[in-house]
Amino acid sequence: MATIYLKNVSRRYGQRSVLDGLTLTVNHGECFTLLGPSGCGKTVLLRLIAGFEQPTAGSIRIGDALVADASAHVPPDRRDLGVVFQEYAVWPHMSVFDNVGYPLKLAKTPKEERADRVMETIALVNLHSLEKRLPSELSGGQQQRVALARALVGKPSLMLLDEPLSNLDANLREEMRFEIKELQRKLNITVMYVTHDQEIALAISDRIAVMDTQGRIRQIGSPEDIFEKPVDSFVFSFMGVANFLQVRREGNEFFVGKGGQRAPWDRPHGDSLAWVAAFRPSDVVIRRDGNGLKGRVKRASFLGPVMDYLVEIDGAHLRTTVDTHTAVANNLMFDDDQPCVVGVREVHWFDADTIQSAGEAWA
Amino acid sequence: MSAPVRKKFFVGTAGIILFLSIAVLVVFVAFPVVLILFNAFWTKGAFNLVDVAAVLREPDTYQALLNSVFIAGGTTIGSTIIGTFFAWLVTRTDLPYKNFMKGMFLVPFMLPSFIGALAWKMLLSPRAGYINRLFMDYFGFDGPVFNIYSYYGIMAVEVMYLFPFVFIQVCGALERMDPTLEESARISGAGLFTITRRITIPLVLPSILSGALLIMLYSMAHFGTVAVLGIENGIFNIPTLIYERIHQSAGSFAAIRTGTVLATVLVVSAAFIIWLQGKVLGKGRYQIIAGKSFRPMELKLRGLRYPLLILCLAYIGFTIVLPTVVIFMVGGLKTYGLPFTMENLSLDNYKFILFDYKTTKDAIWNSVSLGLSAAVITMFAGVMISYVIVKMKVRGKGILEFLGMLPFSVPGSVIALGVILAWSGKFGVNLYNTVWIILVAYIARYMAFSLKANSAALEQVHDSLIEAARACGASMWQSLRDIVLPLVRPGMFAAFFLIFLPSLRELTVSIMLYAPTTRTIGVAIYTLNEDGETVMSAALAGIALVIIITGQTLITGLTGASVKAK
Numbered sequence A: 001m002a003t004i005y006l007k008n009v010s011r012r013y014g015q016r017s018v019l020d021g022l023t024l025t026v027n028h029g030e031c032f033t034l035l036g037p038s039g040c041g042k043t044v045l046l047r048l049i050a051g052f053e054q055p056t057a058g059s060i061r062i063g064d065a066l067v068a069d070a071s072a073h074v075p076p077d078r079r080d081l082g083v084v085f086q087e088y089a090v091w092p093h094m095s096v097f098d099n100v101g102y103p104l105k106l107a108k109t110p111k112e113e114r115a116d117r118v119m120e121t122i123a124l125v126n127l128h129s130l131e132k133r134l135p136s137e138l139s140g141g142q143q144q145r146v147a148l149a150r151a152l153v154g155k156p157s158l159m160l161l162d163e164p165l166s167n168l169d170a171n172l173r174e175e176m177r178f179e180i181k182e183l184q185r186k187l188n189i190t191v192m193y194v195t196h197d198q199e200i201a202l203a204i205s206d207r208i209a210v211m212d213t214q215g216r217i218r219q220i221g222s223p224e225d226i227f228e229k230p231v232d233s234f235v236f237s238f239m240g241v242a243n244f245l246q247v248r249r250e251g252n253e254f255f256v257g258k259g260g261q262r263a264p265w266d267r268p269h270g271d272s273l274a275w276v277a278a279f280r281p282s283d284v285v286i287r288r289d290g291n292g293l294k295g296r297v298k299r300a301s302f303l304g305p306v307m308d309y310l311v312e313i314d315g316a317h318l319r320t321t322v323d324t325h326t327a328v329a330n331n332l333m334f335d336d337d338q339p340c341v342v343g344v345r346e347v348h349w350f351d352a353d354t355i356q357s358a359g360e361a362w363a
Numbered sequence B: 001m002s003a004p005v006r007k008k009f010f011v012g013t014a015g016i017i018l019f020l021s022i023a024v025l026v027v028f029v030a031f032p033v034v035l036i037l038f039n040a041f042w043t044k045g046a047f048n049l050v051d052v053a054a055v056l057r058e059p060d061t062y063q064a065l066l067n068s069v070f071i072a073g074g075t076t077i078g079s080t081i082i083g084t085f086f087a088w089l090v091t092r093t094d095l096p097y098k099n100f101m102k103g104m105f106l107v108p109f110m111l112p113s114f115i116g117a118l119a120w121k122m123l124l125s126p127r128a129g130y131i132n133r134l135f136m137d138y139f140g141f142d143g144p145v146f147n148i149y150s151y152y153g154i155m156a157v158e159v160m161y162l163f164p165f166v167f168i169q170v171c172g173a174l175e176r177m178d179p180t181l182e183e184s185a186r187i188s189g190a191g192l193f194t195i196t197r198r199i200t201i202p203l204v205l206p207s208i209l210s211g212a213l214l215i216m217l218y219s220m221a222h223f224g225t226v227a228v229l230g231i232e233n234g235i236f237n238i239p240t241l242i243y244e245r246i247h248q249s250a251g252s253f254a255a256i257r258t259g260t261v262l263a264t265v266l267v268v269s270a271a272f273i274i275w276l277q278g279k280v281l282g283k284g285r286y287q288i289i290a291g292k293s294f295r296p297m298e299l300k301l302r303g304l305r306y307p308l309l310i311l312c313l314a315y316i317g318f319t320i321v322l323p324t325v326v327i328f329m330v331g332g333l334k335t336y337g338l339p340f341t342m343e344n345l346s347l348d349n350y351k352f353i354l355f356d357y358k359t360t361k362d363a364i365w366n367s368v369s370l371g372l373s374a375a376v377i378t379m380f381a382g383v384m385i386s387y388v389i390v391k392m393k394v395r396g397k398g399i400l401e402f403l404g405m406l407p408f409s410v411p412g413s414v415i416a417l418g419v420i421l422a423w424s425g426k427f428g429v430n431l432y433n434t435v436w437i438i439l440v441a442y443i444a445r446y447m448a449f450s451l452k453a454n455s456a457a458l459e460q461v462h463d464s465l466i467e468a469a470r471a472c473g474a475s476m477w478q479s480l481r482d483i484v485l486p487l488v489r490p491g492m493f494a495a496f497f498l499i500f501l502p503s504l505r506e507l508t509v510s511i512m513l514y515a516p517t518t519r520t521i522g523v524a525i526y527t528l529n530e531d532g533e534t535v536m537s538a539a540l541a542g543i544a545l546v547i548i549i550t551g552q553t554l555i556t557g558l559t560g561a562s563v564k565a566k
Helices: A042-050 A096-106 A111-124 A140-153 A170-187 A198-204 A223-228 A233-238 A324-329 A352-362 B007-041 B049-057 B059-092 B098-109 B113-124 B130-138 B151-176 B179-187 B192-220 B224-233 B238-249 B253-282 B302-332 B348-356 B358-391 B397-409 B412-422 B435-460 B463-471 B476-504 B508-513 B521-530 B534-565
Strands: A004-013 A016-026 A031-035 A057-062 A065-068 A081-084 A158-162 A190-195 A207-211 A217-221 A243-250 A253-256 A274-279 A284-287 A293-302 A306-313 A316-323 A339-344 A348-351
Touching: A004 A042, A016 A042, A016 A057, A016 A217, A031 A042, A031 A198, A042 A057, A042 A081, A042 A158, A042 A190, A081 A140, A081 B463, A096 A111, A096 A140, A111 A140, A140 A170, A140 B463, A170 A190, A170 A198, A190 A198, A198 A223, A207 A223, A207 A233, A217 A223, A217 A233, A233 A274, A233 A348, A243 A316, A274 A352, A284 A316, A306 A324, A306 A339, A316 A324, A348 A352, B007 B049, B007 B253, B007 B358, B007 B397, B007 B412, B007 B435, B007 B476, B049 B059, B049 B253, B059 B098, B059 B151, B059 B192, B059 B224, B059 B238, B059 B253, B059 B302, B098 B151, B098 B302, B113 B130, B113 B151, B113 B224, B113 B302, B113 B521, B113 B534, B151 B192, B151 B224, B179 B192, B192 B253, B224 B238, B224 B521, B238 B253, B238 B412, B238 B508, B253 B397, B253 B412, B302 B348, B302 B534, B348 B358, B348 B534, B358 B397, B358 B435, B358 B476, B358 B521, B358 B534, B397 B435, B412 B435, B412 B508, B435 B476, B435 B508, B463 B476, B476 B534, B508 B521, B521 B534
Parallel strands: A031 A190, A031 A207, A081 A158, A158 A190
Antiparallel strands: A004 A016, A004 A057, A057 A065, A207 A217, A243 A253, A243 A274, A274 A348, A284 A339, A293 A306, A293 A339, A306 A316
């Protein structure tokens, strides 16, 4: 069983604290993603679990074994895991066969069994007939599969993947992420996946933890939860391009920007005077006239398949896109400075003060 | 899953490597240097600066200090001008046969400068030098045209052998420099002169300065040329005075004191120069010069194309071909001073030296076996130490980084003196007058080369390659054996040859440590020359040149082939 328990884990480098008292449990057999901007400490967390680094404080358990606390440290070779690195880390002086077979060789697996298992794993990642090649004769995607096969061949109960797809092109990335998910289900192992790419995280994970630049976990939940019910503006904006529209409260009324148009949405809960209505560009409907918030198109950009509009409503700004075909068909090709009417399907309310801090955290 | 926590195992493996690395550097490098400082500053049981000042004020010592600075200064200026000029010529102009020229200008790197000095002595010594005699006998000159036994003679010879340091650095900088920087200046309306003055020179200045400082460092501590050309007229610099004192007095207290004080001056100035070089290089060289290779703008030389080609060829002929030919010719003479006619020339000297003359046969054997042993030991020690410095995250690494810098700033004569202090029985081990003391000194002297080559190779090995092995279940030893060593093998080979070839011609260290049976090739050439056996000395020098050039060609071929294979 490879359930990972992190308890009050901290890691500092000199004066700089990367992780501070982080507690987290990753269940056996799940695909768990650490999602956060670069420099948020997600890779450090993965390296702590792998044993390449030691926590400054706190403890890490994998299954029944305490693998690290302030005074103890089990080296990575005794943690029964597979690791896939962003840089592939395929050994350039060994053939594909030798790369994949190395963990078995170390485990002193008998030669015939080793050969069988290596070939089996090579087939699993679709690298048949390439086993005699050197890494320099492989493409990036193939090298990535070698790294994956090497991590899988020892049948570890835990796999750690550090942005393994970021060096691949878009098509290959898509293909590989399904394969990883497929393998994880087939082999019933725990997978810890680290990435800054929310698309991959949503596609692959059973659960996601969103981290901010201070190394704090802002939200843990299923992909749907994270996307639909973000707990704060940081999580919300990290899950895709976001609009934050300033709204002010005067008495019991809510007004958009500095003007006098009422905010036409359900009211937020709280006493604050300054609010922010957050929504995704895809939730915005823009029209020439009709019901909605009156504004004007400040900047119209033609981006090929879509039109991108920056809209101003009484001093507040939002962005939206319209499919070019739809725009042409419905007379929605705005020019700069033309008036428009905006409707928003769904908004999330955030207290403006918390936005401030989230903005800083992200900067 | 291994349940019990085994911290001891982990720290133990890393600890052993760290401990061994520190031990090697302390025993071979730090200990001798500390002994020198201790002997220089600690007299009669107390810290004593007055005595140090007194030693430095002695006329001989004071003069040697001035000479070192003067010769190094002149050599540096001369080499910088020549090196920069030729570098510009082969990278930025349409000079014919540029690549050939570039190769030729690097040849002096291989040639030992004391053999060059020997050749120039044969050509330009005031009475017997062939060129001087030619002018006196056939052109009616009253006296010698040039006396090589002078400050300017010494500087000229050093320049011939040291200018490649600047040449190679400036070539590199000019080749890597982004030409758009110059082009944008030209578009802004700047003339060629302005571009050169305001753009090009400031951009390559760090490289020029860094090469110049290297030459300064090398020349301050340089023994061979000054020993061959200076002693005749009583010109001593710091290393030759150290040698003179230790050699004549057979290790008296006063001699050791003078030696250690002078050695301290060398160490301090070397450390200062290296620090300065770090400053110069740290000043944004990497921001200006892009890593990509561009095709630089070439200046059309027009009418000057062939005159400049002739100048280059004349320089190469005069400073490289002529001295080399003279060495081989004199080595073939029956007696030094005879004219070069067919009946005076033969291969007898070469045969005698290789097969019958015990002194030279021993010397060749000593140099080869010392070179091989030093190269193998230093190669392995260098991998281990570089591994700790480059790859390991352990406490106590800071000490090692400092110790690792030490070999770079300790000149040969200092190492020799320190080794004498450390290994002459005072501390229980007496290696004096054996080959072992030379081996110990070679290891200290060449550690810097090995560290450089191996660190460079290790930096190419991404940490994740090692971590991947650990994650696959490899212990630290297993990951070293299976991953790190195979991947740094090219660096280790480079280190081996970087040590083996120079050690074949080593003079500075060996000359202070040799005993009658433990002469090396360098020592044998030098002492034969001192004893007036000029032809034998030249013949042995010729053989040394053959060995060195063959070795160098082999390596260039080998590394060239391996580069192509990749």
